[in-house]
Amino acid sequence: MHVKFYQKMKVPDHPELIQNETIVLNETTYPILGLKILHGELTNPKLTGFNWTLVSFTEWELLIQLSFEHMSYISSRSSYPDSIKLTIYGF
Numbered sequence: 632m633h634v635k636f637y638q639k640m641k642v643p644d645h646p647e648l649i650q651n652e653t654i655v656l657n658e659t660t661y662p663i664l665g666l667k668i669l670h671g672e673l674t675n676p677k678l679t680g681f682n683w684t685l686v687s688f689t690e691w692e693l694l695i696q697l698s699f700e701h702m703s704y705i706s707s708r709s710s711y712p713d714s715i716k717l718t719i720y721g722f
Contacts (some may be wrong), residue, residue: 646688671711678704696712
């Protein structure tokens with residue numbers, strides 16, 4: 632997944648560590664990078680598990696490798712496509 636930023640981002644000293652790090656905001660703990668599949672209407676959520684690895688993080692872009700447990704169940708070309716929501720906390 633390739634994400635381009637429209638404003639300059641602050642890159643942490645060790646961006647590879649943010650894959651497993653959390654941040655506390657208003658007494659609630661969040662992952663620094665939150666990735667979530669937004670399921671299409673016909674998708675079985677039990678078949679859309681995935682893992683991710685941070686490949687690179689620069690001031691202007693982020694590259695993440697996604698590995699799906701059942702890739703054939705991820706739909707992008709149907710009337711009800713799946714999508715991914717990326718949330719960056721604390722930057």
